[in-house]
Amino acid sequence: MKVDVFSLKKQYEELKNELKEPMEKVLMSGGFILGEDVGLFEQEFAAYCGVKYGIGVNSGTDALFLACLACGIGKGDEVITPAYTYIATSLGISMAGANPVFVDTEEKTYGIDVSKIEKAITKKTKAILLVHLYGHPADMDPIIQIAKKHKLKVIEDCAQAHGALYKNKKIGSFGDAACFSFYPTKNLGAFGDGGMVITNSEEVKDRMLLLRDYGRKGRYEHIIKGYNSRLDTLHAAILRVKLKHLDGWNEKRRKNAALYTRLFKESKLDIILPFEADYARHVYHLYAVRVKNRKEVMEKLAENGVRTLIHYPIPIHLQECYKDLDYKKGDFPIAEKYCEEILTLPMYPELTEEEIKYVAEQLKNICSNI
Ligand SMILES: *Cc1c(COP(=O)(O)O)cnc(C)c1O
Numbered sequence: 001m002k003v004d005v006f007s008l009k010k011q012y013e014e015l016k017n018e019l020k021e022p023m024e025k026v027l028m029s030g031g032f033i034l035g036e037d038v039g040l041f042e043q044e045f046a047a048y049c050g051v052k053y054g055i056g057v058n059s060g061t062d063a064l065f066l067a068c069l070a071c072g073i074g075k076g077d078e079v080i081t082p083a084y085t086y087i088a089t090s091l092g093i094s095m096a097g098a099n100p101v102f103v104d105t106e107e108k109t110y111g112i113d114v115s116k117i118e119k120a121i122t123k124k125t126k127a128i129l130l131v132h133l134y135g136h137p138a139d140m141d142p143i144i145q146i147a148k149k150h151k152l153k154v155i156e157d158c159a160q161a162h163g164a165l166y167k168n169k170k171i172g173s174f175g176d177a178a179c180f181s182f183y184p185t186k187n188l189g190a191f192g193d194g195g196m197v198i199t200n201s202e203e204v205k206d207r208m209l210l211l212r213d214y215g216r217k218g219r220y221e222h223i224i225k226g227y228n229s230r231l232d233t234l235h236a237a238i239l240r241v242k243l244k245h246l247d248g249w250n251e252k253r254r255k256n257a258a259l260y261t262r263l264f265k266e267s268k269l270d271i272i273l274p275f276e277a278d279y280a281r282h283v284y285h286l287y288a289v290r291v292k293n294r295k296e297v298m299e300k301l302a303e304n305g306v307r308t309l310i311h312y313p314i315p316i317h318l319q320e321c322y323k324d325l326d327y328k329k330g331d332f333p334i335a336e337k338y339c340e341e342i343l344t345l346p347m348y349p350e351l352t353e354e355e356i357k358y359v360a361e362q363l364k365n366i367c368s369n370i
Helices: 009-029 036-049 060-070 087-095 140-150 202-211 233-266 294-303 320-325 333-341 353-368
Strands: 053-057 078-082 099-103 125-131 153-157 177-181 195-199 287-290 342-345
Touching: 009 036, 009 233, 036 053, 036 195, 036 233, 053 060, 053 202, 060 087, 060 125, 060 153, 060 177, 060 195, 060 202, 078 087, 087 099, 087 125, 099 320, 125 140, 140 153, 195 202, 233 287, 233 353, 294 342, 294 353, 333 342
Parallel strands: 078 099, 078 125, 125 153, 153 177
Antiparallel strands: 053 195, 177 195, 287 342
């Protein structure tokens, strides 16, 4: 049997007929840039998250970058953010001209360690940019409390957590702005790059509208030096169809995760399984476990047809691109340790019970022979 870590083919086959008409409509209309579906999807997705405004942009990275600018973050400012995440989180901060200030990982949920945030605050700190990593919500209440106390903005990186709940409320509805990616393998993915910023602030919304479209007011009047970062109409039309399926897909991810967890517990494997906090509804963008002898486990799984990945092998503070910030090994021990142990198993809604059982069986055989 072959099991891939992600697979988009089954989903496309299931949606093919449903997508035909909306895609054809865009192709026939010629309104490829900021066409009708963009505004409709912005409204629908913002409403889904329980937030007033949505502003489509061309990637999750740009959503982060432009949200920072729209929140007034710029040159010389500091933004507190986790050391353990995808590089795009901190690149968004850097693109805005600010410096990321890293904080270590919370041991169970893989999110930012809230208890270490206050120590990282300086006079230059403008915001906390947290990540709902792997689909598990960050602990928002204490984060908001710290932000209020120190008058900081809160920006949520929701790229891995479309539809996840914190205390029964959608993530993305807590911060001054929240950033989504519609990269194809995300829980809600386009057929290319795409992203969105959502916000309840009219001011952030108005700035975002300028920033993503050349700072334009009217056709040839430009009131700020803006960018070209728009969500394509074609992707918006596709995402409108897909949004109707998001809750169902997340439910399937949760079911798949529950089956993995049950099988691993039954076979008493010596691996660390994902954790779901009491406050959280996890949407399992990734099902990541921690294993000893990762390299060997990965190789043996691959020999048996199971493809896995590492999210992430290098913590952000040790990335070469951030050597100017003078962080060193040992600064964030939890993040560094997890980078050595973490392993992403196959996870997507269409994964079958047989496939999950096969992966669990292979992992059991491999771990009992190491
Ligand atoms: C995917 C991802 C991004 C970036 O999104 P793109 O659409 O690929 O630019 C940002 N942050 C996190 C945590 C991600 O997983």
